[in-house]
Amino acid sequence: MDAAPLRLVVAGHVDHGKSTLVGRLLADTHALPEGKVEAIRAYCDRNAKPFEYAFLLDALRDERSQGITIESARIHFRSATRRYVILDAPGHIEFLRNMVTGAARADAAILVIDAVEGMRENSRRHGWLLSFLGVPQIVVAVNKMDLVGYDAAVFERIAEECRRFLEQVSVAAAAFVPVSAMRGDNLVRRSETMPWCAGPTLLEVLERFEANVSATGGPFRMPVQDIYRFSRHGDPRRIVAGTVLSGSLSPGDEVVFYPSNKRSFVASLEAFPGPAPERYGAGDAAGFTMTEQIYITRGELAAKAGERPPVVADRFRAEIFWLGRAPLEVGREYLLKIGTARCPMQTERIVRRLDAAVLEVKEGGNAVERNEAAECEVRTARPIAFDVVGVDERTSRFVIVDDFDICGGGVIREAMSGETSHPYRQVMARNYHWAAGRIDRDLRAERHGHRPHLVIVTGAKDAGKKAVARELESRLFAEGRLVFFMGIANLLYGMDADIKDMPGTRDEHMRRLGELANILLEAGHILIVTAIGLTDADRALIERSVPGDQIFVVWIGEEVPGAAGADLCFSAHVAREIAVGRIVEVLRDRGILFS
Amino acid sequence: MSHLDALERTSIHILREAYANFKSLCMLWSIGKDSTVLLWLARKAFFGHVPFPLVHIDTSFKIPEMVEYRDRLTREWRLTMIVGRNEEALKAKRSFPDGTLERIACCRALKTDALTATLAGRGRMIYNHETGRYEPERDPVPFTGVIAGIRADEEGSRSKERYFSPRGPASEWRVGDQPPEFWEQFKTEFAPGTHVRIHPLLDWSEINIWEYIAREKIPTVSLYYNQGNGMRYRSLGCWPCTFPISSMSRTPGEIVEELRSGALSRIAERSGRAQDKDDDGGLETLRREGYM
Numbered sequence: 001m002d003a004a005p006l007r008l009v010v011a012g013h014v015d016h017g018k019s020t021l022v023g024r025l026l027a028d029t030h031a032l033p034e035g036k037v038e039a040i041r042a043y044c045d046r047n048a049k050p051f052e053y054a055f056l057l058d059a060l061r062d063e064r065s066q067g068i069t070i071e072s073a074r075i076h077f078r079s080a081t082r083r084y085v086i087l088d089a090p091g092h093i094e095f096l097r098n099m100v101t102g103a104a105r106a107d108a109a110i111l112v113i114d115a116v117e118g119m120r121e122n123s124r125r126h127g128w129l130l131s132f133l134g135v136p137q138i139v140v141a142v143n144k145m146d147l148v149g150y151d152a153a154v155f156e157r158i159a160e161e162c163r164r165f166l167e168q169v170s171v172a173a174a175a176f177v178p179v180s181a182m183r184g185d186n187l188v189r190r191s192e193t194m195p196w197c198a199g200p201t202l203l204e205v206l207e208r209f210e211a212n213v214s215a216t217g218g219p220f221r222m223p224v225q226d227i228y229r230f231s232r233h234g235d236p237r238r239i240v241a242g243t244v245l246s247g248s249l250s251p252g253d254e255v256v257f258y259p260s261n262k263r264s265f266v267a268s269l270e271a272f273p274g275p276a277p278e279r280y281g282a283g284d285a286a287g288f289t290m291t292e293q294i295y296i297t298r299g300e301l302a303a304k305a306g307e308r309p310p311v312v313a314d315r316f317r318a319e320i321f322w323l324g325r326a327p328l329e330v331g332r333e334y335l336l337k338i339g340t341a342r343c344p345m346q347t348e349r350i351v352r353r354l355d356a357a358v359l360e361v362k363e364g365g366n367a368v369e370r371n372e373a374a375e376c377e378v379r380t381a382r383p384i385a386f387d388v389v390g391v392d393e394r395t396s397r398f399v400i401v402d403d404f405d406i407c408g409g410g411v412i413r414e415a416m417s418g419e420t421s422h423p424y425r426q427v428m429a430r431n432y433h434w435a436a437g438r439i440d441r442d443l444r445a446e447r448h449g450h451r452p453h454l455v456i457v458t459g460a461k462d463a464g465k466k467a468v469a470r471e472l473e474s475r476l477f478a479e480g481r482l483v484f485f486m487g488i489a490n491l492l493y494g495m496d497a498d499i500k501d502m503p504g505t506r507d508e509h510m511r512r513l514g515e516l517a518n519i520l521l522e523a524g525h526i527l528i529v530t531a532i533g534l535t536d537a538d539r540a541l542i543e544r545s546v547p548g549d550q551i552f553v554v555w556i557g558e559e560v561p562g563a564a565g566a567d568l569c570f571s572a573h574v575a576r577e578i579a580v581g582r583i584v585e586v587l588r589d590r591g592i593l594f595s
Numbered sequence: 596m597s598h599l600d601a602l603e604r605t606s607i608h609i610l611r612e613a614y615a616n617f618k619s620l621c622m623l624w625s626i627g628k629d630s631t632v633l634l635w636l637a638r639k640a641f642f643g644h645v646p647f648p649l650v651h652i653d654t655s656f657k658i659p660e661m662v663e664y665r666d667r668l669t670r671e672w673r674l675t676m677i678v679g680r681n682e683e684a685l686k687a688k689r690s691f692p693d694g695t696l697e698r699i700a701c702c703r704a705l706k707t708d709a710l711t712a713t714l715a716g717r718g719r720m721i722y723n724h725e726t727g728r729y730e731p732e733r734d735p736v737p738f739t740g741v742i743a744g745i746r747a748d749e750e751g752s753r754s755k756e757r758y759f760s761p762r763g764p765a766s767e768w769r770v771g772d773q774p775p776e777f778w779e780q781f782k783t784e785f786a787p788g789t790h791v792r793i794h795p796l797l798d799w800s801e802i803n804i805w806e807y808i809a810r811e812k813i814p815t816v817s818l819y820y821n822q823g824n825g826m827r828y829r830s831l832g833c834w835p836c837t838f839p840i841s842s843m844s845r846t847p848g849e850i851v852e853e854l855r856s857g858a859l860s861r862i863a864e865r866s867g868r869a870q871d872k873d874d875d876g877g878l879e880t881l882r883r884e885g886y887m
Contacts, residue, residue, distance in 0.1 A: 004598035074747055074754045097775035101757065104777030133777065212601050225611040230644045233673070239642055243608045243779075272643045283596050285607035287642060298615050323775055337780050340615070397778045404784040405774035 004211040005076070005083035009103045009135070011126035012112035017143040021112055021181035022075060022086060023053030025203070028188035031077035032056065053181065079203060082211075096129075096371055097323050100409075103130060108137035108209045110202070111162075115148045115178070118158050124165060128373070131169040132321055132411070134393055136213045138166075139205045140173045145194065146180040152196040175205045214283055219307035220247030221387075221395050222286060223339030224257065224300045229442050238440060239270050241287045242302065242340070245394050249288065250279040254305035257296050258385035259312040261428035263305060264290035264436075293440030295522070297547065299341035301385040301395065310395060312428065313415035314383040317351070320368060320376050320400070324407030327367035328374075328400070334407075336380060338398035344381040345400070351375040368408075377416065382543065383424050386412050427544050430515075444524035448482040450593045452521035453550050454542075455583070458534035460557035463572040465530045468556060471576040472583055473528055481593070483526040491516065510538055514545025521550060526592075536565070552592070554583060599807055603636065606795035608779065609758055610640040610742070613793045614647065616783035617740025621677070621714075624649040626661040627831045628815055629796055630744035632804055635813045636795065637742075638672070648675040648721075650713060650738075654705035655685055656692055656833035664816040669722050676722040678729055679713025681705050692835040705833075711766045714738045714790065739785065742793045748800050749864060756794050757782070764788040801864050802854050809847035821845050830864055 010018045026032050036056065044051040075086040087102035103109060109130050113123050130138055140162055148154040159176040166173055177186055178197055185191035188203045200208075222242040229238045249255070249266060256263040269276040270287040280286035301310055322328045328347060336345035353362045354373040368374040389396040389411040400408040445451045457469045466487070473485040492500055495512055499505040513529070520527045531538070534553065542551065555566035556574065568586060570579050587593045596604070613620060622637065622645075624630045637645050651665060669676040684690065684704045691701035712718055716735035723730050741762075747754040755770050759781035762768055774782055785791050796804075808815055818839075821827045826839040844850045 004601060076748075097773070100775045100777055212596065212598070214596075225608075226615045228641060228644075228646075230641070230646060233644050235642070235644065237642070241611055241640075241642075243604065243611075270642055272639045272641075283601065283604055285604045285611070285640065335784065340612075394778075399778060399780040401784055404782075404786050406776065406780060406782065407774075409777060 003082055005085045006206065006209055006211045007105060007107045008084055008086045008206070009099065009106040009109045009130075010086060010112060011099065011103070011109055011122075011130060013114065013117070013120040013122040013126075016112045016114040016117065016120070016123070017181045018112050019054035020052060021110070021141060021143060021179070021187070023056035024181045024184050024187055026056060026075065026077050027053060028184055029077045029079055029203070079207060081207060084206070099126070100129065100133065100323065103135055104133045106135050107211050107213055108139070108206065109135045110206075111138060111140045111173070112143050112181075113140060113158060113162060115142050115144045115154055115158060119161050119165060123162070125371070127162075127166055127171065128169050129321070131166075131171045132319070132373070132409075134397075137209045138171055138173045139202065139209075140166075140176045141181075141202055142176060142178050143181050145178045145185060146183050150178075150180075150185075150193045152194070155194075155197075174209070175199055177202045177205060218246040218392055220249055220253075220302070220304040221245040221310070221392065222249070222302040223341070223395075224296065224298055224302055225340050226298050227296065228287075231442070231446070237270065237289055238293065238442065239287045239289055240296070240302070241285075244280050244282050244284045244286050246282050246392065247304065247307065248279050248281040249286065249304070251288075255288075255290070256303050256305050256309065256432075257294075257300035258303060258310050259383045259424075259428070260296060260300055261312075261431040262294045262296055262300075262434060263432060264292040264294050267291045292436045293438065293443075294434065294436050295441045297549070299339070301339055301341070310385045310387050311415045312383050312385050312424075314380045314424075315348070315416040316378055316386070317413045317416060318376055318378050318398075318410040319354075319373065319389075319413060320347075320378075320408055320410040321373045322368045322370060322400075322408040324370060324402050324405075326402065327369045328402075328408060330366045335401040336378075336384075336398050337401060337406075338384055338386060339395065341384055343384055345378055347376045348379050349377040351377060375413070376410075378410075381540065382548075388412050388414055424544050426511075441522075441524070445594075448524050449479075450476075450481050450526060450587075451550075451591070452524050453526050453552055453587070453592050454517045454521060454546055455526060455528045455552045455554065456531055456534060456542075457528065457554045457556065458531045458566075459555045459559075460572060461532050463557035464574065464576070465532075465556050468554070468570075468574070468576045468579045468583075469528045469530050471580045475580050475584060476526060476593075479593075481526060482524055483528065484520065485528045488513075488529060488531055506538075507541055510541035511545065514542040517542070518545045521546060539565075552583075552587065554579070599803060599810065602799055602803055603639070603807070605798065606633075606636045607640040609781070609793065609795040610637055612781055612783065613740055613742055613759075613795075614641070616781075617791070617793075619736050619738050620647045620740040620742065621650045621738045622647060622742040623710075623744065624651050624665070625744070625831070626651065626657070626665050626816060627744075628804055628808065628819060629746060629799075631813060631815055632799075632807055633742065633744040633796055634668075635811060645672065645674055647742075648677045650677045650679060650741075652706055652709050652713065653678050653680050654690075654709070654833050655680060656690070656705070656835055658818060658828075658831065658834050658837070660816055660818050661831060666722070668814070670724070670727070673724065674722075676729075677713070677732060678720045678722075679709050679718060680720075681709040681712070682718060684708070692833075698836055701836075707766075714741060714766065737790075739790045740793055741790060742795065744796050745794055746799050746801070746804075747797050753797075756792070756797060758794050758797055759783065760792045760794065761785060762790050762792055766790070768792075802851060805847050805851045805854065809851060815847070819850070 010022055012018050027037055040055050041051050077084050087106055111127055142155050142158050155178040178194055179186040179202055185193055186201045190201050222244045224240055225242045227240055251266050251268055253266045254263060255266060267289045269280060303309055330347050330350060333344050333346050336343050350365050352375050353365055387395040396412045398410050399406045457465045459465055469485050473483050476483040496509055499508055517527055553566045555569045557572040624634060681704055689695050689704055691698050716737045719732040719735045720729040721732040745753045757773055757776045761782055782791055818828045818831060821843050825841055825843060827842045828839050844853050
């Protein structure tokens with residue numbers, strides 16, 4: 001079978017010879033179409049230009065129809081023993097975001113440094129980025145040795161400078177190789193020009209690198225991509241699907257999902273066309289069914305009971321690298337994606353900004369500029385599950401989305417104190433001890449013709465909220481749905497009687513409302529409640545108990561600042577049939593009410 | 596983990612991400628080997644099901660075996676099958692085979708324009724499993740996520756794609772201005788009116804495709820194999836612009852051998868596709884406009 005190619009990126013400062021090095025590697029490994037080098041030489045002679053291997057890349061790029069091994073953004077070559085593919089070939093629009101895209105999936109990187117100029121801005125920035133992105137294998141090529149008279153002292157000085165820098169960013173280069181890409185010294189062919197160099201050639205270093213390096217050890221981690229139930233196709237299985245990052249999973253294992261803390265046992269592993277393996281390990285696109293029909297959704301991180309659990313927190317310290325056109329601003333809301341979870345976030349504080357080019361630290365500030373790195377304190381709207389860098393890299397990484405695009409990446413250094421607030425810890429304990437029956441949510445939903453949902457009708461006082469809520473209940477009931485309207489007074493004078501008149505208990509009121517709603521939702525209801533002037537903070541509290549995607553907010557009357565983002569708004573005293581008609585329409589569009 | 600296993604696992608991961616993130620999702624199926632591997636991977640990803648419609652852009656000049664094979668698999672695997680055509684151009688006889696258009700302009704009319712219209716929800720025909728016929732789709736919704744089986748090594752412009760590549764409101768591709776993609780986080784957020792092309796096979800090579808077809812015993816259209824006359828197709832398209840090659844290979848295994856060390860090891864895969872040669876850079880231009 002075709003072995004995996006080694007995926008390479010070539011990094012380094014502009015004009016330090018990246019393209020020349022790649023051109024020469026291609027020529028010396030005979031990866032070029034016949035006659036190509038000669039043709040470029042002839043072209044250079046005719047135009048009185050000095051021949052450069054870098055021209056090869058440009059020339060190859062123009063040969064689209066040749067298309068044997070050459071692509072414009074990826075370049076292939078092979079040694080006697082294996083294939084290589086250079087991702088984001090140098091010279092191809094040199095945007096940092098392309099280099100980041102290539103480097104993040106590379107097995108190895110060549111960092112090219114000019115022997116005349118030494119370490120420059122992008123030598124350092126790229127070195128830092130290779131470390132940040134987690135490129136597992138790095139070799140440094142000190143290039144243009146011909147221009148410094150193949151002087152061992154120059155090489156030693158630059159290698160030492162580079163080694164010290166890489167140490168600071170926690171990278172150990174596999175080797176430092178003195179080369180002249182222009183003349184082909186020590187790339188593929190060992191050169192007599194540097195008899196003092198006893199080390200390997202660049203290609204020899206590359207040959208020792210491993211393709212598809214992946215850490216397999218550590219506890220089981222699998223971000224849940226989805227829960228599949230294709231009952232329309234006559235398939236009753238309810239399958240939790242995801243890609244295993246580390247550890248392994250077998251039938252009978254107890255799985256715990258974070259941040260919800262819900263748990264169940266693995267009933268079976270699933271695969272198509274089958275039979276399923278006896279265990280799923282790191283890297284596998286896995287699927288399993290559970291013994292208990294707990295309700296979990298995409299975004300949870302699956303771990304195993306008895307192994308080190310991930311951290312759950314809504315505040316943490318992270319190192320962030322920013323690529324966005326607009327700067328990353330303190331206090332602004334962005335979307336964070338970690339594993340398969342997505343969650344609103346904001347940067348509370350910039351601890352220090354790091355100019356990756358000089359590793360110079362600048363204190364504080366209110367924004368992180370493009371191509372800048374920073375240590376930040378981040379708060380997420382909900383608790384998220386992660387591991388910290390140094391313990392488990394892959395589950396410590398997140399990206400930040402601004403205006404529909406990924407604009408930055410980060411690694412979590414540590415959870416911050418007060419990490420998981422008290423109410424959420426209660427929810428986690430509740431979930432951990434939750435005893436589920438045999439009937440899962442999907443079965444209930446099929447019977448009732450809808451998914452469970454909490455509909456909150458809110459807005460100004462006396463705007464007609466209750467009239468709409470009651471009308472909605474009648475309409476849904478008439479359609480045969482399992483629906484219940486609950487006035488807030490029912491709660492206040494009953495379950496909340498003990499704290500009704502106590503000051504400072506709004507949070508506890510919300511928590512109780514959320515927990516009651518959670519039980520009714522588990523039972524399959526559409527629960528309709530009314531509340532005066534629901535705020536963002538109230539909604540966040542309810543969302544601790546009830547997942548946000550099961551809450552529908554209808555606002556009646558004039559909207560006020562700080563009001564919870566409403567799914568639908570109506571003016572005060574809207575005709576209730578009109579409001580209800582519209583609510584039902586939207587619930588149907590969202591797939592909450594089945595047709 | 597073997598290289599094929601690693602490729603398979605990444606593709607499945609991408610398919611599942613696409614399904615989780617795009618409410619209105621479809622998969623382009625050209626009937627060729629790549630998109631058929633993709634279809635197989637979808638069945639693996641979703642445990643035997645294909646939970647989104649397949650879209651075939653039918654230029655009306657496809658080789659007849661391709662259409663037969665498409666409808667057979669549609670029935671056997673109970674696929675939701677949507678077919679789109681540029682009926683207007685076909686009625687007006689605007690095409691290369693009709694002698695009224697150059698090859699590239701014909702691709703633009705019958706493929707790019709048809710694809711753009713189909714994705715937007717115009718002129719879709721859907722297979723009715725009860726009657727066994729195609730009929731106009733009721734209430735078509737524009738697709739916001741489009742899975743395509745392109746590979747980076749096929750031709751130059753495709754190597755610049757991301758796994759999740761954004762397309763503008765008119766399906767255009769701003770190749771020089773793509774967001775970064777790293778740590779298996781993809782572009783799953785998009786502005787209204789735009790859509791995202793999803794490419795689970797980006798890292799596969801032609802050899803990988805055939806090794807996988809052989810390993811998984813994936814049913815593929817017979818045109819790829821020498822039926823005894825020493826000819827077979829290496830790449831499939833419309834009959835006026837696709838030509839068979841001389842080859843004795845009768846099985847996927849023999850094709851792998853032929854590609855690795857035999858007569859084809861130094862010849863481009865799409866050498867039998869005439870539109871690639873008509874216009875240097877023509878395919879990249881087409882891709883920027885929304886071509887597959």
